[in-house]
Amino acid sequence: MIIAERKPINEIMDMVKDAKRILVLGCRGCVTICSAGGEREVEILASLIRLGKQKAGQEVSTIEATLVRQCDKEYIDSIDQWDGQYDAIISMACGVGVNFIANLRPMAKVYPGVNTSSFGGSAEQGVWSEQCAGCGNCILHLTGGLCPVARCAKSLMNGPCGGSVGGRCEIHKDVPCIWQSIHDKLVRIDNAEGLAAIAPIRDWSTAGHGGPRKIARNDLTV
Amino acid sequence: MSFTPNIQAFCCHYTSQQTLAEGPEGLLADGFPKSVTIHRVACTGKLEVSTLLKAFEDGADGVYVAGCPLDKCHNLMGSQRAAKRVAAIKKALTELGVEPERIEMYHLERGFHPAFVKAAQEMDERITTLGPSPFQGGAK
Known part of the structure; x- marks a missing residue:
């Protein structure tokens, strides 16, 4: 699988400093397995973004969603259901997902929520190592x-x-x-x-x- | 200006047995601070990071988790898992520029013991010193 880990929250907050409505978009593929960008991590990141915005005294609303994959056009198309409801997307998929959204939705502001590391596997619980x-x-x-x-x-x-x-x-x-x-x-x-x-x-x-x-x-x- | 903190405590079934036996009035008589609201959970290992973050979103100035001793959890590793989640939130709070001391993990023996009250008093004192949560006052 593709291994990734969430970016530091302050780095993400800087990306969305001008956004008031944020779509936090997870992926049920590799990043769910390596606990970087699945449903649970989307919930956590959305909460941290709201807290960060509260601290800054800024308004924010978040939409939390997780696609089956972000590396296929058919799944990316499903984000159209939130058209007009967000200013920015934080993709918690690997870099492929961010690229796919950027390719397919040229007007969308999409930012990476994770650092994509390598192709690897789970060496033990909570540990992933590069293999390929x-x-x-x-x-x-x-x-x-x-x-x-x-x-x-x-x-x-x-x-x-x-x-x-x-x-x-x-x-x-x-x-x-x-x-x-x-x-x-x-x-x-x-x-x-x-x-x-x-x-x-x-x-x-x-x-x-x-x-x-x-x-x-x-x-x-x- | 006086400040009464809002502290949310998540305690496992075993560490919070005292609350069952004494009830709220009994705890207050023991010196348990009024600022602390107890949420009893079956095991702290079941607590999600998002649940603890939600407490801050809902207005908590401080949050703590009371679970079994590290090597004597009723569910073997529940309190170890909880401690790691609390540590993860401390890291995230630091990244957000917020005092990590606003959340804490306590490992307490089960049953009747003063440490349960002492943990609450310690958090009450700590959060009172730190002041209101930086997350408050902003837009929701």
């Missing part, structure tokens, strides 16, 4: 299913580097050296001979270095 960098050229079949692009601090293709000590990365003792993990995994599954091969210089054009990426499938487009 969305680089567009997956090599997990070569690395025992463990991603050096996302999980090596240097995104090395021929690791580990000299900063790997005791299975830990030099950037922080809590960060495992993913190349040590890759080595251990490949040995465990009797597939370590592949480690002797030197990975060629990587083409990063699929990782966004060639501009915004797009996938178009002729079998699905109409």
Whole structure:
């Protein structure tokens, strides 16, 4: 899922300092799962916005809503039911949702309620860790299913580097050296001979270095 | 100018047993401040952040939660969860430029004990010193 966390409330208050009617819009997708922008977080943020405005002596009304997703036109269309009832939208979806609203409703003032962090999973309750960098050229079949692009601090293709000590990365003792993990995994599954091969210089054009990426499938487009 | 704070207390079934036994009059006789309104909940772990924020929206100058001791919650981790939610609100209040001391978490033994009254007195004194909530006086 896409991992995000709510922005500091004072940063959000600054975004909506001129707005008197605010639509706080959550998403039932990834940000609900990582407790950043679902129904519960919408309720909390709307309350904090009202309190912040009360403190500033300003009028405010909030509309609280949560869409199934904010990354599909069909769901974004449903915000038209509040047309004329808000001055600004705080989207609590990932950055995709904010972009989609901005794309599809050119006149809407839409602001991000969360900082979008990474693609990851729930390591334990309340903890989410990055697992995938969305680089567009997956090599997990070569690395025992463990991603050096996302999980090596240097995104090395021929690791580990000299900063790997005791299975830990030099950037922080809590960060495992993913190349040590890759080595251990490949040995465990009797597939370590592949480690002797030197990975060629990587083409990063699929990782966004060639501009915004797009996938178009002729079998699905109409 | 005299100021009587509006303090909303959310207490779990176990820490607020004294209120059941003594009733409001008995509590007042023990020194429980009139400024504190008690809301009894089955377990503080069930309290939502939004419920506590709503208390401020509704005019509370201070809010506190009284749950079981951290390692002796009747529902195992209820008071631990409540403490984390209170901490999250303290952080949000700070971000809004409001004193985080306006909300507090207390971990109290169950049953009859003076600490229940003392927590209320402490909050009454603290909020009286801090003054009216900065959230009041603004537009609704």
